[in-house]
Amino acid sequence: PKVVTIGLGYIGLPTSALIAANEIPVHGVDISQHVVDTINAGKIHIVEPDLDQAVASAVKAGFLKADTKPVEADTYLVVVPTPFKGNFEPDISYVQAATEGIIPLLKEGDLYIIESTSPVGTTEKMMDLIFSKRPELKDKIYLAYCPERVLPGNVMYELVHNDRVIGGVNDQSTEKALAFYAHFVKGELHATNARTAEMCKLTENASRDSQIAFANELSLICDKADINVWELIKLANKHPRVNILQPGCGVGGHCIAVDPYFLTADFPMESRMIAQARETNNYKSFWCADKIREARKEFKLKNNREPKIALMGLAFKPNIDDLRESPAKYIVQRVLQDANDEEYFIVEPNIKEHNIFKLTDYKEAAEKADIIAFLVAHDEFKDIGALEAKTVLDFCGIVK
Numbered sequence: 001p002k003v004v005t006i007g008l009g010y011i012g013l014p015t016s017a018l019i020a021a022n023e024i025p026v027h028g029v030d031i032s033q034h035v036v037d038t039i040n041a042g043k044i045h046i047v048e049p050d051l052d053q054a055v056a057s058a059v060k061a062g063f064l065k066a067d068t069k070p071v072e073a074d075t076y077l078v079v080v081p082t083p084f085k086g087n088f089e090p091d092i093s094y095v096q097a098a099t100e101g102i103i104p105l106l107k108e109g110d111l112y113i114i115e116s117t118s119p120v121g122t123t124e125k126m127m128d129l130i131f132s133k134r135p136e137l138k139d140k141i142y143l144a145y146c147p148e149r150v151l152p153g154n155v156m157y158e159l160v161h162n163d164r165v166i167g168g169v170n171d172q173s174t175e176k177a178l179a180f181y182a183h184f185v186k187g188e189l190h191a192t193n194a195r196t197a198e199m200c201k202l203t204e205n206a207s208r209d210s211q212i213a214f215a216n217e218l219s220l221i222c223d224k225a226d227i228n229v230w231e232l233i234k235l236a237n238k239h240p241r242v243n244i245l246q247p248g249c250g251v252g253g254h255c256i257a258v259d260p261y262f263l264t265a266d267f268p269m270e271s272r273m274i275a276q277a278r279e280t281n282n283y284k285s286f287w288c289a290d291k292i293r294e295a296r297k298e299f300k301l302k303n304n305r306e307p308k309i310a311l312m313g314l315a316f317k318p319n320i321d322d323l324r325e326s327p328a329k330y331i332v333q334r335v336l337q338d339a340n341d342e343e344y345f346i347v348e349p350n351i352k353e354h355n356i357f358k359l360t361d362y363k364e365a366a367e368k369a370d371i372i373a374f375l376v377a378h379d380e381f382k383d384i385g386a387l388e389a390k391t392v393l394d395f396c397g398i399v400k
């Protein structure tokens with residue numbers, strides 16, 4: 001095959017590099033000239049373990065080339081973001097623009113695949129769009145949806161080894177897409193239809209969100225009931241059919257905290273639990289910020305001076321540098337909003353410098369602070385000792 005990938009971001013670039021590593025020529029498209037130039041120089045513009053090596057060798061071997069425009073190929077992969085507009089409505093305009101860009105290039109026998117997380121029905125919508133402009137291609141091209149499911153931080157491994165769900169708009173399309181992924185995926189390939197595949201992606205992330213919401217709700221109950229939620233969950237999970245996730249300072253990232261809205265927007269009456277889970281997880285971050293404020297007030301009353309407060313972690317989950325949709329960042333911003341004379345140390349060991357936050361080394365912060373709020377369970381924080389004399393707010397279960 002000859003492949004065009006549209007979108008060279010967190011998923012599109014690793015996917016392009018992987019396909020190219022299998023000696024399949026890939027023409028990667030991105031609207032950003034900077035991104036295109038960076039990749040053509042064999043470099044990368046995002047942080048992901050082992051991606052630099054993969055891109056460098058794919059470019060060097062001549063199998064990966066980046067451009068701002070698509071060219072004629074036989075397989076087209078749409079891997080662009082699907083953010084939401086205000087009011088939590090999914091925005092598929094990037095998928096549409098990407099599709100419009102390749103419509104003039106399509107010819108008989110071509111395969112068109114959407115990987116972007118999309119509302120149910122998007123693949124059929126794009127099919128209608130394509131056939132409205134190129135009616136002669138009806139029944140002559142193949143269209144399928146195949147969601148990516150890789151975990152940031154482990155993308156290069158999971159792209160190869162995860163199972164994939166592949167749904168065509170008809171059986172021939174499913175077969176054609178299966179054959180394509182078989183070139184570079186070692187996980188199992190599961191055939192279904194396009195709508196089910198779209199729904200499957202949304203289901204996976206909504207399921208995780210709901211399960212984390214359950215854990216977060218438990219943490220609120222336990223705080224009132226004076227029970228250690230971490231111990232509680234460990235014990236409950238000794239039951240052979242119970243498997244509760246970990247509470248935290250909220251749910252972040254650009255997937256789990258976003259995708260459930262794709263369901264609540266289209267099925268508001270039917271998705272009440274999913275909507276409630278989103279609210280519970282959002283509320284958890286408010287709650288943490290309030291806890292920090294309360295601790296500050298208490299300290300001041302008791303000691304007659306403003307405390308020094310360490311806010312430990314900014315990333316959206318442990319051991320990464322990604323701050324997108326990060327609840328920890330949100331909490332820090334909220335707490336700083338009504339800062340008085342108290343002194344804050346903001347800590348993020350995975351980032352050297354930040355344009356808004358003045359960062360402090362984690363050891364120094366922990367040593368100087370009166371109040372330590374653990375927001376993210378970064379490995380570095382696990383061995384911070386001598387906490388006895390301090391007020392500790394452990395929102396991520398890191399303190400032994």
Ligand code: SAJ
Nearest residue numbers: 149150151204205208245246248251252253255256316317
């Ligand atoms: N979190 C908790 N408690 C837990 C687990 C996670 O509070 O027990 C929080 C994290 O701190 C983070 C958020 O949830 O703020 C999401 O983190 P994550 O590690 O669960 O997931 P992501 O967003 O990095 O990646 C998810 C994955 N989806 C699932 O596990 C179902 C990944 O496989 C998807 O490919 C990715 O979303 C995506 O792109 O959709």
